[in-house]
Amino acid sequence: MNIALAHLSRRILPAVLGVTVVAGCGGSGASPDPAMESAAPSAPSAAASHAPASPSAAVTPTAQPSGADDPALKPFYGQQVAWSACADDPMTKEVNESSFLCGTAHVPLDYAHPAGDTFDLALVKKPAAQSVQKLGSLFFNPGGPGGSGIDMVTGGAASQFKSLNDRYDLIGFDPRGVGRSSAVHCLDDAARDQLNALDHADGGTGKAFADACQAKSAKLLPFVGTVNAARDLDVLRAVVGDQKLNYLGFSYGTYLGGFYAEQFPDRTGRLVLDGVVDPTLSQLDAGIAQQVGFEGVFERFAADCVTHSGCSLGKDPGAAAKKAADFLDGLEAHPMTGTDGRKLTSAEGWTGTLDMLYGDAKSWEYLRDGLAWAMQGHKADYLLEFADDYNGRDGQGHYNNLADANVAINCADDGSPIPTDDQIQQALQQLHDKAPYLDRRVTAEDLKAQDCRAWPFHSAPPPHVIKAAGSAPILVVGSTGDDATPYAGAQKVAANLANATLLTRDGDGHTAYSKSACIKKDVDAFLIDGTMPPAGTHCPTDSAG
Numbered sequence: 022m023n024i025a026l027a028h029l030s031r032r033i034l035p036a037v038l039g040v041t042v043v044a045g046c047g048g049s050g051a052s053p054d055p056a057m058e059s060a061a062p063s064a065p066s067a068a069a070s071h072a073p074a075s076p077s078a079a080v081t082p083t084a085q086p087s088g089a090d091d092p093a094l095k096p097f098y099g100q101q102v103a104w105s106a107c108a109d110d111p112m113t114k115e116v117n118e119s120s121f122l123c124g125t126a127h128v129p130l131d132y133a134h135p136a137g138d139t140f141d142l143a144l145v146k147k148p149a150a151q152s153v154q155k156l157g158s159l160f161f162n163p164g165g166p167g168g169s170g171i172d173m174v175t176g177g178a179a180s181q182f183k184s185l186n187d188r189y190d191l192i193g194f195d196p197r198g199v200g201r202s203s204a205v206h207c208l209d210d211a212a213r214d215q216l217n218a219l220d221h222a223d224g225g226t227g228k229a230f231a232d233a234c235q236a237k238s239a240k241l242l243p244f245v246g247t248v249n250a251a252r253d254l255d256v257l258r259a260v261v262g263d264q265k266l267n268y269l270g271f272s273y274g275t276y277l278g279g280f281y282a283e284q285f286p287d288r289t290g291r292l293v294l295d296g297v298v299d300p301t302l303s304q305l306d307a308g309i310a311q312q313v314g315f316e317g318v319f320e321r322f323a324a325d326c327v328t329h330s331g332c333s334l335g336k337d338p339g340a341a342a343k344k345a346a347d348f349l350d351g352l353e354a355h356p357m358t359g360t361d362g363r364k365l366t367s368a369e370g371w372t373g374t375l376d377m378l379y380g381d382a383k384s385w386e387y388l389r390d391g392l393a394w395a396m397q398g399h400k401a402d403y404l405l406e407f408a409d410d411y412n413g414r415d416g417q418g419h420y421n422n423l424a425d426a427n428v429a430i431n432c433a434d435d436g437s438p439i440p441t442d443d444q445i446q447q448a449l450q451q452l453h454d455k456a457p458y459l460d461r462r463v464t465a466e467d468l469k470a471q472d473c474r475a476w477p478f479h480s481a482p483p484p485h486v487i488k489a490a491g492s493a494p495i496l497v498v499g500s501t502g503d504d505a506t507p508y509a510g511a512q513k514v515a516a517n518l519a520n521a522t523l524l525t526r527d528g529d530g531h532t533a534y535s536k537s538a539c540i541k542k543d544v545d546a547f548l549i550d551g552t553m554p555p556a557g558t559h560c561p562t563d564s565a566g
Contacts, residue, residue, distance in 0.1 A: 143201035164272030167426035198245035222470030246433030265290030282489035296532035299510030316456035365401035373407030432476035502529035528562030
């Protein structure tokens with residue numbers, strides 16, 4: 022399908038709300054940590070925005086049988102997963118998938134009508150190394166929404182999560198609409214290329230995209246979203262034989278984990294939420310906060326760049342960010358051509374830049390060199406490759422479903438009113454004032470094109486405080502310089518949850534577990550021993566991982 026779609030500027034709100042793949046593996050989609058992403062190149066030598074809404078009180082669960090207590094759902098909770106060795110993927114040379122077990126679990130398409138259609142959720146398991154001392158299962162979600170938990174586990178079991186795998190069966194799953202679990206599909210590769218390359222939206226962007234999704238995924242679209250994904254997660258907890266859910270969620274995965282705790286507080290085991298999405302914010306407000314976060318990291322990157330040889334941003338740290346922004350904005354009028362014939366537009370240039378700003382010092386090195394190649398050598402390939410990494414585009418020009426699933430799930434989760442023109446103008450002014458380098462060329466039409474006014478299906482409640490009264494202790498992890506999920510969200514969520522402790526990493530970059538040995542030690546101690554770090558604990562950033 023080839024649809025003429027105007028692009029919604031990547032500078033407003035990245036299509037992926039901070040997917041964090043802690044260890045790289047082929048086919049994992051966007052990964053903000055290039056030091057751990059196999060698609061990241063070697064360093065060269067030279068949609069959904071909404072009106073602000075006041076947070077409501079915590080949602081009171083409906084007084085009716087839920088989960089395993091609902092007789093209509095007992096067949097799902099009582100099913101057995103037929104585990105078998107996974108097929109090895111020849112594209113992932115660093116990982117032998119045949120050492121993992123694969124399986125599927127059936128869930129209702131519509132929980133309101135569980136006797137109706139069903140579909141399968143794809144699962145992967147790495148059995149605990151110390152089976153005699155096994156604590157149960159540990160579930161993962163890498164973020165997105167749209168990230169693959171299967172890829173996270175297969176990529177990280179032998180490295181990032183080895184100590185956890187000693188005591189837990191590591192369980193990865195693709196949520197409904199994602200990856201191997203009845204993936205949502207909207208655009209073909211050519212249409213996605215066109216969308217990603219265009220610099221500004223028009224009034225028909227959102228409607229055209231929604232129509233494309235309807236054409237390809239009409240049956241599934243009403244039933245994706247975090248409310249149903251949390252119910253799926255409870256089914257999966259039961260079918261692997263656990264009484265309580267143990268869970269490690271990153272970025273959007275914290276949102277899913279919070280919804281689970283709200284719906285099933287008595288079934289929470291040891292939950293860790295790293296890189297926290299604030300559920301009290303409308304998506305428009307969340308997008309503004311995210312852009313302000315990226316602005317700060319962009320300025321710090323540029324000031325750091327001038328301290329290194331080969332930086333293309335001059336010698337003045339106070340002028341470096343403007344020089345980078347001027348170049349990236351200038352690609353709108355003067356795009357560069359890559360060796361494959363594709364154009365490096367302003368949208369793609371900014372996307373590639375933001376992709377590297379998710380990461381650590383190594384990703385800053387990649388970005389420093391990539392900008393030098395583009396600005397001094399007039400070579401577009403590295404910034405295009407960074408953008409492809411973010412967008413889930415492989416070397417053959419094929420996209421995974423990350424971006425399609427991201428919009429479908431975000432719009433399903435949209436419980437905010439459609440923003441008025443006045444609210445759009447207020448948001449635009451905030452972006453221009455607080456993120457002047459990233460968003461100085463953003464227009465009202467760009468903002469309007471990113472909300473879900475054209476999306477026909479919404480399943481989540483409005484933005485609200487999640488308390489999860491009655492839950493087990495929850496460990497909330499935030500990073501002071503997190504651009505994609507600002508630290509204020511972690512502080513707020515930890516304070517609002519009825520039983521939570523905040524653990525802080527001091528430093529830039531999205532999420533904390535892969536960036537600090539101290540954080541990893543405290544998270545692992547909580548998951549393995551139940552030892553909660555003291556309130557107020559801060560950890561430094563380093564190259565852990």
